[in-house]
Amino acid sequence: MEAVTATGLVKRFETTTAVDELDLAVSPGQVHGLLGANGAGKTTLLRLLFGLIAPDAGSIRLLGRPLGGPGSAALDHVAGFVEEPSFYPYLTGATNLALLAKLDGEVPAGLIDEVLERVGLAERAGNRVGGYSTGMRQRLGIAAALLRTPRLLLLDEPTSGLDPAGARAVAALLRELADQGVAVLLSSHQIGELEKVCDAYTVIREGRVVWDGTAAELAAQAPASAYALHTSDDDRALTIIAGLPGVRAGRSPRGQLAMAVQEGSLDALVLALGDARVAVRRLELLVSPLESMFFALSGDEKVDELEPYDLAERVFAAAAADT
Amino acid sequence: MSAGDMAVEGGAQPRAAGRSLDQRVFAAYQTELLKLGSQLAVRLLVLVCAIGPFAFSALLKVQSGTPADALFGAYVHSSGFAVSLVVMGFAGQWGFPLIAGLVAGDQFASEDRHNTWKTILTRSCSLGELFTGKLLAAATVAVAMLVLAMASSLLAGLVLVGGHGVVDLSGSLQSAGRSLALTIVSWALCVLPLLAYVSLAALFSVASRNGIVGVVGPIVIALATTLIDLIGKGVWVHLLLIGSAFGGMYGLFTDHPFLGPLVITSLVSLVWIAGCLGAAWLILRRRDFLAGSSVRAPSWHAPLRVVAATTVIVAVLAVASNLGPVGITQQRLNAAVGAAFNNVSLLQQRLIGRLAPAGAKLDVQPFCNRRGAKSQGPGDWLCNVYVYLPQLNAVPFQRTNVEYDVSVRFDGCYKAQSPPTFIGGSTMTDNRGRSVVNPLFVVYGCFNTL
Numbered sequence: 201m202e203a204v205t206a207t208g209l210v211k212r213f214e215t216t217t218a219v220d221e222l223d224l225a226v227s228p229g230q231v232h233g234l235l236g237a238n239g240a241g242k243t244t245l246l247r248l249l250f251g252l253i254a255p256d257a258g259s260i261r262l263l264g265r266p267l268g269g270p271g272s273a274a275l276d277h278v279a280g281f282v283e284e285p286s287f288y289p290y291l292t293g294a295t296n297l298a299l300l301a302k303l304d305g306e307v308p309a310g311l312i313d314e315v316l317e318r319v320g321l322a323e324r325a326g327n328r329v330g331g332y333s334t335g336m337r338q339r340l341g342i343a344a345a346l347l348r349t350p351r352l353l354l355l356d357e358p359t360s361g362l363d364p365a366g367a368r369a370v371a372a373l374l375r376e377l378a379d380q381g382v383a384v385l386l387s388s389h390q391i392g393e394l395e396k397v398c399d400a401y402t403v404i405r406e407g408r409v410v411w412d413g414t415a416a417e418l419a420a421q422a423p424a425s426a427y428a429l430h431t432s433d434d435d436r437a438l439t440i441i442a443g444l445p446g447v448r449a450g451r452s453p454r455g456q457l458a459m460a461v462q463e464g465s466l467d468a469l470v471l472a473l474g475d476a477r478v479a480v481r482r483l484e485l486l487v488s489p490l491e492s493m494f495f496a497l498s499g500d501e502k503v504d505e506l507e508p509y510d511l512a513e514r515v516f517a518a519a520a521a522d523t
Numbered sequence: 524m525s526a527g528d529m530a531v532e533g534g535a536q537p538r539a540a541g542r543s544l545d546q547r548v549f550a551a552y553q554t555e556l557l558k559l560g561s562q563l564a565v566r567l568l569v570l571v572c573a574i575g576p577f578a579f580s581a582l583l584k585v586q587s588g589t590p591a592d593a594l595f596g597a598y599v600h601s602s603g604f605a606v607s608l609v610v611m612g613f614a615g616q617w618g619f620p621l622i623a624g625l626v627a628g629d630q631f632a633s634e635d636r637h638n639t640w641k642t643i644l645t646r647s648c649s650l651g652e653l654f655t656g657k658l659l660a661a662a663t664v665a666v667a668m669l670v671l672a673m674a675s676s677l678l679a680g681l682v683l684v685g686g687h688g689v690v691d692l693s694g695s696l697q698s699a700g701r702s703l704a705l706t707i708v709s710w711a712l713c714v715l716p717l718l719a720y721v722s723l724a725a726l727f728s729v730a731s732r733n734g735i736v737g738v739v740g741p742i743v744i745a746l747a748t749t750l751i752d753l754i755g756k757g758v759w760v761h762l763l764l765i766g767s768a769f770g771g772m773y774g775l776f777t778d779h780p781f782l783g784p785l786v787i788t789s790l791v792s793l794v795w796i797a798g799c800l801g802a803a804w805l806i807l808r809r810r811d812f813l814a815g816s817s818v819r820a821p822s823w824h825a826p827l828r829v830v831a832a833t834t835v836i837v838a839v840l841a842v843a844s845n846l847g848p849v850g851i852t853q854q855r856l857n858a859a860v861g862a863a864f865n866n867v868s869l870l871q872q873r874l875i876g877r878l879a880p881a882g883a884k885l886d887v888q889p890f891c892n893r894r895g896a897k898s899q900g901p902g903d904w905l906c907n908v909y910v911y912l913p914q915l916n917a918v919p920f921q922r923t924n925v926e927y928d929v930s931v932r933f934d935g936c937y938k939a940q941s942p943p944t945f946i947g948g949s950t951m952t953d954n955r956g957r958s959v960v961n962p963l964f965v966v967y968g969c970f971n972t973l
Binding site: 247250251252253254276279280281282283285286287288289290291295299300302303304305344348 | 546550551553554557558561562637638639641642643644645646647648811
């Protein structure tokens with residue numbers, strides 16, 4: 201039984217179609233990344249999954265149960281948040297959680313303290329939420345979700361506003377939950393964070409799924425990664441690279457070497473440069489496979505309709521522009 | 524961070540699945556009570572309800588003036604029950620709309636302001652259960668404040684003024700027990716219109732999504748009601764206003780209690796409650812909770828629509844306030860003033876030690892005329908009360924004329940005051956040498972306008 205089964209979802213707002221014939225499946229024990237540019241329809245999809253809005257067409261089943269209409273109570277063991285987590289600013293973090301726990305029914309004694317401890321908010325639990333930073337509210341949102349003993353977590357940008365250590369800790373927590381059988385659907389712009397934790401991805405653009413699959417499928421299908429290269433002799437390095445298969449290189453507008461490297465070609469490149477006594481001083485990953493896929497899918501075509509060369513070119517251009 | 528044992532095993536029973544509807548509504552109710560109790564404005568209001576009547580009584584104690592324009596106001600130095608009734612009268616006009624606004628006017632709008640609708644709607648309570656819980660919590664707090672104000676005003680009156688009976692709205696002195704019963708019943712009868720204001724505040728809150736409109740709305744409606752009550756002679760519109768219900772209980776304070784206005788205004792309160800809550804629910808359930816979405820209307824649209832709609836409704840009511848039969852007529856006022864004058868005259872005789880047998884009647888003929896207008900409707904009247912006193916050698920009687928300035932309200936209650944040259948000052952000395960209220964100086968009364 202899938203944790204999320206959405207079929208043929210359509211949601212229109214006046215003249216805009218925010219979600220268009222969208223299918224989604226998330227399995228138990230899976231961290232599923234939801235990727236898309238701003239306005240792609242990610243948040244609308246999460247609202248639909250939470251039942252905050254009703255689809256114009258299609259069906260949703262969470263944990264095997266059909267979703268009620270807007271205004272229905274959330275299904276048990278389905279938790280998370282959409283957009284930034286919001287709380288009552290005039291109440292403390294602990295009181296906010298106590299209120300939410302009461303709405304859910306009684307929670308086991310000590311659970312509120314436990315979840316606050318787990319998200320690193322125990323020491324600030326007695327402070328009013330109005331004084332919390334964005335990152336603290338984010339962590340409180342995760343704590344509020346954990347109170348529902350989730351089997352399905354729907355999280356919208358959970359690491360937004362967190363410092364790198366906090367983001368890593370959240371990623372580790374989500375991985376741990378997934379290992380215990382919890383299904384996690386995670387929307388994020390921070391692709392690097394997704395790559396560390398996700399087992400599968402769905403990329404949406406203009407409300408439609410343009411790619412979905414497992415992390416392994418992504419690695420196999422992703423276009424070339426992009427690197428910045430610093431050597432002892434860049435001109436010579438360019439000449440050597442030109443003769444290597446699966447690698448394209450050029451200079452960025454600032455004169456830096458940038459390369460689009462297809463899976464498996466990096467080792468040969470480094471060895472070739474060493475043989476030619478060109479020292480590699482720094483090799484910096486600019487665009488990961490997931491990011492390159494994301495950039496590639498920002499275009500008009502579906503990724504499977506593009507030639508690998510075109511994908512690499514796009515990645516290269518995006519990486520160079522970014523650099 | 525560590526997941527520990529947060530996740531439940533597959534196949535575990537849903538935690539909230541076994542909860543009944545009642546339990547879920549009760550959970551929402553408890554949550555809302557806690558939120559209301561955490562708000563400074565609500566805490567301050569509780570403080571005002573608890574201490575305000577004491578402060579009012581203490582203030583009256585140290586000065587000789589009285590709030591004579593309010594019903595029973597002339598007796599605040601002589602009866603603790605009058606203190607409570609004056610507080611109730613003020614509360615009915617301004618206090619209850621303020622309470623309703625503060626407890627219910629921001630309840631729904633604050634969820635929009637804090638963007639927390641999605642937070643609570645992603646828990647185990649439905650929108651309907653949250654709606655019900657919120658309303659029950661607001662009603663509970665509002666009624667609790669009413670009970671607190673009643674208890675406080677009664678206690679303040681009894682402690683600082685004393686437990687003497689109150690002179691009722693027919694001019695008869697009531698026993699302490701009956702005064703207490705009437706006072707408590709009167710406060711209890713305020714519950715329905717208070718809940719009507721709470722429902723109205725909730726509607727403002729839901730429709731405008733703006734806390735200021737929700738809080739101020741009931742007060743503005745109370746003000747509009749007061750203004751409409753000053754104009755228009757017809758009874759229909761007046762009976763339809765929420766505030767009218769706060770006057771319905773005065774019919775109980777007369778020699779011949781009349782229940783018509785009380786029953787009608789209570790039913791009207793029920794209609795307001797049903798109408799406001801029904802409209803609020805319809806608006807709420809039609810909403811897409813899309814905070815932050817581009818399709819959301821600018822934040823001033825909803826409040827503006829509510830203010831515009833309210834203005835139109837108030838204007839229509841004001842224009843229609845002459846509809847229906849005229850409740851305040853010369854004949855009714857004559858009868859009421861005559862009976863009250865008879866009673867307060869006999870009361871005065873008893874106070875100075877003269878024997879006035881029960882049921883004794885003076886030969887009184889009042890002639891009331893509206894000042895500067897046709898003799899009907901609320902406003903300022905002039906009543907000449909002719910008293911025919913059987914006296915030795917007088918043929919056939921000696922006629923004495925007492926002139927009263929009478930201020931008549933839309934609900935048939937009035938205050939009649941005579942210049943001291945006619946009937947003496949506001950106080951007099953009784954047969955035991957004590958300074959007491961001169962019952963003829965200010966006469967309060969009420970008559971049935973239906």
